[in-house]
Amino acid sequence: MKNNRFIKSLHSRSEAIFIGTALIVGIGTGLAAIIFNYLIQGVEWVGFDWLPRVTPAWGAAYVVIVPALGGLLVGPMIYFFAREAKGHGVPEVMEAVALRGGRIRPIVAVIKSIASSISIGTGGSAGREGPIVQVGSALGSTLGQKLNLSDDRVRNLVACGAAGGIAATFNAPIAGVIFAVEIILGELSIRSLSSVVVSSVTASVIWRSAFGDVPAFHIPLEYGINSLWEYAFYPVLGILAALAGAAFVITLYWTEDFFDNLKAIPEWFKASIGGALLGLTALAYPFITGIHWDKVPHIYSSGHDVIESALSNHSLLWFAIVMIFLKIIATSLTLGSGGSGGVFAPALFTGAMVGTAYAILLNMLFPGVPAPPSAYALVGMGAVFAASAHAPLTAVLIIFEMTGDYHIMLPLMLTVVIATLVAQSLLKGESIYTLKLTRRGIRLQRGRDVDIMQSVLVSEVMSTEMVTVSADTTLTELSATFNHSRHHGVAILDDYGKLWGLVTVSDLERAINAGKPLSTTTVGEIATQYKNLQKAFPDENIGEALNRLSRRGFGRLPVVSREDDRKLIGMIQRRDIVEAYKLALTKRAEIQQRTQRLQMRNIDGTEFVDINIHENSKANGKTIGSLAETLPHDCILISIRRDGKVLIPHGETKLQANDQLTAFIQSKDVERLYSCLRAPKEEGENN
Numbered sequence: 001m002k003n004n005r006f007i008k009s010l011h012s013r014s015e016a017i018f019i020g021t022a023l024i025v026g027i028g029t030g031l032a033a034i035i036f037n038y039l040i041q042g043v044e045w046v047g048f049d050w051l052p053r054v055t056p057a058w059g060a061a062y063v064v065i066v067p068a069l070g071g072l073l074v075g076p077m078i079y080f081f082a083r084e085a086k087g088h089g090v091p092e093v094m095e096a097v098a099l100r101g102g103r104i105r106p107i108v109a110v111i112k113s114i115a116s117s118i119s120i121g122t123g124g125s126a127g128r129e130g131p132i133v134q135v136g137s138a139l140g141s142t143l144g145q146k147l148n149l150s151d152d153r154v155r156n157l158v159a160c161g162a163a164g165g166i167a168a169t170f171n172a173p174i175a176g177v178i179f180a181v182e183i184i185l186g187e188l189s190i191r192s193l194s195s196v197v198v199s200s201v202t203a204s205v206i207w208r209s210a211f212g213d214v215p216a217f218h219i220p221l222e223y224g225i226n227s228l229w230e231y232a233f234y235p236v237l238g239i240l241a242a243l244a245g246a247a248f249v250i251t252l253y254w255t256e257d258f259f260d261n262l263k264a265i266p267e268w269f270k271a272s273i274g275g276a277l278l279g280l281t282a283l284a285y286p287f288i289t290g291i292h293w294d295k296v297p298h299i300y301s302s303g304h305d306v307i308e309s310a311l312s313n314h315s316l317l318w319f320a321i322v323m324i325f326l327k328i329i330a331t332s333l334t335l336g337s338g339g340s341g342g343v344f345a346p347a348l349f350t351g352a353m354v355g356t357a358y359a360i361l362l363n364m365l366f367p368g369v370p371a372p373p374s375a376y377a378l379v380g381m382g383a384v385f386a387a388s389a390h391a392p393l394t395a396v397l398i399i400f401e402m403t404g405d406y407h408i409m410l411p412l413m414l415t416v417v418i419a420t421l422v423a424q425s426l427l428k429g430e431s432i433y434t435l436k437l438t439r440r441g442i443r444l445q446r447g448r449d450v451d452i453m454q455s456v457l458v459s460e461v462m463s464t465e466m467v468t469v470s471a472d473t474t475l476t477e478l479s480a481t482f483n484h485s486r487h488h489g490v491a492i493l494d495d496y497g498k499l500w501g502l503v504t505v506s507d508l509e510r511a512i513n514a515g516k517p518l519s520t521t522t523v524g525e526i527a528t529q530y531k532n533l534q535k536a537f538p539d540e541n542i543g544e545a546l547n548r549l550s551r552r553g554f555g556r557l558p559v560v561s562r563e564d565d566r567k568l569i570g571m572i573q574r575r576d577i578v579e580a581y582k583l584a585l586t587k588r589a590e591i592q593q594r595t596q597r598l599q600m601r602n603i604d605g606t607e608f609v610d611i612n613i614h615e616n617s618k619a620n621g622k623t624i625g626s627l628a629e630t631l632p633h634d635c636i637l638i639s640i641r642r643d644g645k646v647l648i649p650h651g652e653t654k655l656q657a658n659d660q661l662t663a664f665i666q667s668k669d670v671e672r673l674y675s676c677l678r679a680p681k682e683e684g685e686n687n
Helices: 002-054 056-081 090-099 107-121 129-146 151-170 173-185 190-211 230-260 267-289 304-311 317-336 344-365 373-389 392-403 406-426 434-438 475-485 505-513 542-552 576-600 667-678
Strands: 468-470 489-493 499-504 556-560 568-573 606-612 635-642 645-647 660-666
Touching (some): 002 056, 056 107, 056 267, 090 151, 090 173, 090 434, 129 344, 151 173, 151 392, 173 190, 230 267, 230 406, 230 434, 304 373, 317 344, 344 373, 373 392, 373 406, 392 406, 475 505, 499 505, 499 556, 606 667, 660 667
Antiparallel strands (some): 556 568, 606 660, 635 660
16 A cells, blocks of 8 residues: 555656646746847847948948848857857757657857847848747756756657747747647657647747737737638639749759758858848848839848738739748848748748638739728638648747637638648648758658658669660560570660660560560560659659558669659669668668767767868878878878768778768867868869
8 A cells, every 4th residue: 555655656656747848848948938029139130220320331231241240240140159059940849759869969059049030130031929939948858968867858848839829929829839749759648748839838828927918910900701612712812822832842852952062161150141142032022123222122031021911902013022032032141141040920921822812813803892901811721831831830820829809710621721731732741840851861741750761862862874775676685685684574665765664584485375476576566665664763762762662562663863763864663672672771870970979079079070072172082191290280081982882981991072071079170170171172283
C-alpha cells in the first residue's frame, strides 16, 4: 500500500513538473514576444524617424542605406555567433525536434531576437512569428536541458515554445497549439497537447496584459457570402493562392541559392547586399508603377498596414497585383541573402493581395454577386499561407481567431484545402519549411526523419553507360547483344535517338517459347512500347523509383528528362539498391556529424567549416602535404567528400575540383583557410 502511494506521489510530481515547465516556457515566450516587439519599434524609430531627420541631405537615399546597414549588422552577428538564426528559423526547430532530441543552443534565442529585430526594424521584408517561434523553442529547449529532462520532454517543451510564439504574435492561442502539433511535432497525443495548450494560453495572456485583447489585424467588417454562386468563385481563388504560395517558396530558395553561389563575397556581408537590393527595389517601384509610399515603403517589414487596408476595402486593383510580386521579391531578398525573420506574415500579405485583386476582377465581371474584396482578402491570407506551409488547420484557425466570425468559415475551409492540395502537387510534397531541410538531405514526415533512401536522388546512382538497340533489330542480334553486354534489359531508340521502348531477356524468352523465328522477328514486335513504360526522373528520390519497381515487378526503369520524357538519360536497376543504400548511409552519417558540429560550434573559439574546392582554385590538383606550410597552424583537415564517398585526407591526398573539405579550426583563422584553399590561380599558374 505504501509503495502504491509512493508511486502515485511520484506520478503526481512528474505531472506537476510537466505542466509547470510548460507554464514557465509560456511566460518566457510571452515576455520575449513583448521585448521583441519593442526592439523592432525602437529600430524602426532610429531608421525611419530619427535618421531621416538628422540627415535631410540624403533625401530618399535612407530607404536604401537603412536596410543595407541593417544587413551589415545582422550578417556578422549570425555568421560568428549562431548560424541557426539565419533565415526564417522554423526549419531549424523542426530539425532539432527530429534529429537532436529537441536540443537547441541557448545563444540562438539571444541572437535570433537581436538579429531579427534589426532585420525587420530596418525594413527587411519578414514577419515576427518565425523569430518568436525559434526564440520560444530555444527557451523551452534550454529549460529542458538544464533540468536534464528526457528527449521526449525536451521536444515537448520546444513545441510549447513554438505554440507560445504563434499565440503571442497573433493573439491566437488555438492556432498556436495547432501550429505546434501540425508543423513542429507532426503528431498528437493528449499528454503533449495539454502542456502545449498551457504554454500557448499563458503566452497569449502575457501578450494581452501588455497590448490588450485585440486581434493581430483590425477587422472592421463582417464577412460572409453574398450569393451561393460564390462557392464557384472560391475554388479558383484556391488555385491562384496555390500558384502564389508555390511561387513564394520557389523564389525564396532560388534567391538563397543565388547568394550562396556568390563565393567571392564573404558570407557575413551578403545580408547587406540583400538589404541594398531591397532598398533599390523600394526606391524604384514608385517610378515604375506610380504607386508612392510616405515614410516607409509598402514592401518593408511585415506589411501590417497594407493588410489592414485590404481588409477595409481600401486597396486598388493595380496596387494589389504589383504588391503580390514585389512582396515575394522583397522577402526573398531579405531572407535569401542571410537576413532573419519569419515567412508567416509575408505569406499573409501576399494572400491578402491575391484575394483583393481577384475579388476586384470578379466585381467587374459580376457586379453585386461577390462579397466585397475584403472577404476574399481574408480568405486569400489563409489560403496562401496554407499553400506555402502545408498547414491547413493552422490557416483556418488563425483566420477564425482573427475574425471571430463563423460566416466566412465554409469558403475559407474550401479555399484552404484546394490551395494546399494544388500546392503540394506543384512543390512535390514539400513546404516552405520542409524544403529547406530536404535540400540538406533531411526528409521529415510527421515530425520525424523518414526512410534514409529518400535522401538519395535517382541521378546519383543511375547508370549512364547504356546499351541500346533499334526497333528493327532482329531477335538473333538482340540475343547477341544480351550475351555480349551481360545486361538483362536494354532501351530501344528510334531514328531520332528518342526513347521508343524497352526489351528484356524475359521478352526474348517468351518469343522463343512461342516459336517465333529469331532471324526475322524484330525487337519492336516483342518489346514494351514507350506509352506503356514506367519511367523515373533524375530529380526524384530513389525510394520513389524503387517503389515503382516493386509494385510492377520490373527489374529496371529508364530515366528520362522532365523537359522531354522521350529523352533517355540513364537507367536505374534493382542492383542499384545496394549503391543507393551505401550513399544514403553516407548522407545520414554526414547529417549526424553536422548536427554534432552545430552543438559544438564556437566552443572555445573553434568550429567546423565546409569548403568547396573550385576548378580555378589554387588548391585544385595539389596535395595536402604541399599546402601544409600555407594552412593555419591550428587546423585539422577531417574529411573530403568526393563523388558521393567520404575520404580521410593525408599528406599524399590530391585535392580535386568539386571536393568538399571539412576542417576543424579556430574561428579567427576561418578566412585565412578560405583564402588558402579557394584563392584563384594566378595567370599562367599550373598544378
